[in-house]
Amino acid sequence: MSDLAPLSDGSRRDAIIRVRDLVVGFRDRTILKGLNLDIRRGEILGFVGPSGQGKSVLTRTILGLVPKRSGQIEVFGEDMDGLTIARRRQIEQRWGVLFQQGALFSALTVKQNIQMPMREHLNLSERLLDEFARLKIEMVGLKPDAADKLPSELSGGMIKRAALARSLALDPEILFLDEPTSGLDPIGAGEFDELVATLKQTLGLTVFMVTHDLDSLYTACDRIAALGDGQIIAEGPIETMLASNHPWVRSYFHGKRGRAVVTAPRHAHA
Ligand SMILES: Nc1ncnc2c1ncn2[C@@H]1O[C@H](COP(=O)(O)OP(=O)(O)O)[C@@H](O)[C@H]1O
Ligand SMILES: [Mg+2]
Numbered sequence: 001m002s003d004l005a006p007l008s009d010g011s012r013r014d015a016i017i018r019v020r021d022l023v024v025g026f027r028d029r030t031i032l033k034g035l036n037l038d039i040r041r042g043e044i045l046g047f048v049g050p051s052g053q054g055k056s057v058l059t060r061t062i063l064g065l066v067p068k069r070s071g072q073i074e075v076f077g078e079d080m081d082g083l084t085i086a087r088r089r090q091i092e093q094r095w096g097v098l099f100q101q102g103a104l105f106s107a108l109t110v111k112q113n114i115q116m117p118m119r120e121h122l123n124l125s126e127r128l129l130d131e132f133a134r135l136k137i138e139m140v141g142l143k144p145d146a147a148d149k150l151p152s153e154l155s156g157g158m159i160k161r162a163a164l165a166r167s168l169a170l171d172p173e174i175l176f177l178d179e180p181t182s183g184l185d186p187i188g189a190g191e192f193d194e195l196v197a198t199l200k201q202t203l204g205l206t207v208f209m210v211t212h213d214l215d216s217l218y219t220a221c222d223r224i225a226a227l228g229d230g231q232i233i234a235e236g237p238i239e240t241m242l243a244s245n246h247p248w249v250r251s252y253f254h255g256k257r258g259r260a261v262v263t264a265p266r267h268a269h270a
Contacts, residue, residue, distance in 0.1 A: 016041045022071035033230030044207040049227030055210045096167035100178040104151040110162045111147040117169040136165040157188040177209040193220040
């Protein structure tokens with residue numbers, strides 16, 4: 001991609017995450033084939049692509065949960081290779097994750113779920129743990145009485161919000177959201193997108209969001225990157241995607257659903 005500078009150059013300020021020449025595979029299959037991508041500080045970057053292409057694999061590789069074959073991943077200006085365990089743990093505290101199957105622990109209440117990362121990483125009194133959980137619950141737009149509910153007592157939208165609150169537990173700078181609105185109805189999905197956009201504004205978050213939701217791409221994302229055959233096939237604001245000549249990008253953004261969104265943005269009637 002033309003606007004991607006090599007890792008060795010000095011202009012790093014803008015990118016909070018840099019991925020260069022990333023190759024990831026499983027056994028005899030190569031999933032990511034020399035992928036290059038920047039995630040810029042303060043943006044919501046939407047990540048799209050056909051199912052099974054490696055969107056979750058990229059996310060998990062950046063997070064260090066899937067090994068790479070080659071390439072470089074730089075987070076906060078640090079090469080993720082060769083970090084000490086202590087340093088890695090420090091970096092991990094600066095990101096929050098909401099996985100595709102981002103289930104809460106079903107035996108724990110919302111409050112206990114949110115407090116889990118805090119208990120793991122911080123040494124806080126019970127009073128502070130309760131206070132911080134209360135704040136996170138408020139931040140994601142849940143009512144205070146959600147704190148003591150079990151996941152089974154919540155609607156799908158409330159579960160997503162509670163999982164989001166847990167991913168915000170350690171006040172991260174980057175949020176990874178893997179298809180956060182899948183399974184929600186359009187209005188619930190729209191409200192979730194608005195919440196993410198609001199949190200980005202108020203908390204100064206950088207968000208990497210894997211999504212299939214065209215509405216999210218139009219209303220919540222600052223830029224979009226599309227994955228195809230193991231590489232980024234188009235990257236830029238929505239206008240760039242609409243102007244792309246790549247067949248998959250064209251059909252995705254100009255298909256029936258795409259046009260419906262252009263003429264009737266979801267937030268106008270939600
Ligand atoms: N741990 C794994 N072992 C083997 N294959 C995997 C593993 N994780 C993902 N894959 C394969 O990698 C491909 C990309 O998966 P994924 O990133 O989940 O796709 P998506 O773009 O839908 O998120 C799929 O074919 C999947 O089966
Ligand atoms: Mg996936």
